[in-house]
Amino acid sequence: MLLLGVTGGLLRGLRYRKVIRSVTNLASRTEVTYRQGQSPEPRIREYFYYIDHQGQLFLDDTKVKNFVTCFKDKDFLVFFFSRLRRNESGRYQDLFPFLSLCGRERNFLRCDDRPLVFTHLMPAIRDTATVSAGAMGESGAPEQLSFCWGGDKLSVPFHPESLYMQPSSGRVYHPCSEHLGGVGLVRSALAMELSPFFVYPPGQGQSGQPTHFLWAGQRHTLTNEVAGCLPREEGTVPGDGGVG
Incomplete structure (x- = not known):
């Protein structure tokens, strides 16, 4: 084994x-x-x-x-x-x-949902070899989303604009490697920490679909790019993993 x-x-x-x-x-x-x-x-x-x-x-x-x-x-x-x-x-x-x-x-x-679950948001890794667009730390490198309790040894760059809130469940997702399905789930505790930074359309409160995410002094337009990676039947039961 x-x-x-x-x-x-x-x-x-x-x-x-x-x-x-x-x-x-x-x-x-x-x-x-x-x-x-x-x-x-x-x-x-x-x-x-x-x-x-x-x-x-x-x-x-x-x-x-x-x-x-x-x-x-x-x-x-x-x-x-x-x-x-x-x-x-x-x-x-x-x-x-x-x-x-x-x-x-x-x-x-x-x-239960996705094979990859983001568990922690970590500061930028100073020796990151490749810097891509996203939330930048003081080192100029993107912050990291760690998955499956692997710390900095299991992580991807954090891209605020790529966060996606599933409408029916309130669960939050973020892109990951294509060989793992292209999208990972953000665990409920971390989703709760991120929830105050979502911006909703005027008059809808938190009952609508967020359109922007405020992070690192910037207003990021949400792309919802990972929505297509989620089968329609996923996230139909509100509860664990969501922000509501």
Whole structure:
């Protein structure tokens, strides 16, 4: 398992678990059965993970998913998410649409919303090699959005004009790498911190769609460029991850 090489065998016994888990895809009502550490081919192992709307990563079959049971080792998180790609393996693609490969190990991932969740907004990194348009820190480099609790080792430049608030849910999104779907979710706590800087059309209050974002002394016109990356059915239930 990918985790064993990073955390010193914390879950060494996981390879030999005999419990078979069944997961139902609610969209298609199909049931997927797997066993953690299963070997469908010689010398191949498969593991299954889940990421929630707060960016917390769990083994998919963890019964109680909370801060106590999620993975917290930063080296492991960086290792896992830096290798995450769309699942085009032909296995479990419907329910586990993303895959992190580690040698002969396949680590399948499903998510509550998006596979990448922005957890922190960090100051500009002074040695950033490439400076792009966006909110600039004192160093002249853009501020960074860190994702999945990886600190400065997992981050993208923050572009205020690219923030997008999903109308039906109030969840906030920001662009990310195309191989991770092109858009990441901003976790609820960070979305709440950013919410006072959204500007709405006159007379609509916060019930309408924001048109601008005030940041770093500038009024940024929101492009809503990532709206097309979100399927229509996503974000239809108000609640976690939103700013309302």
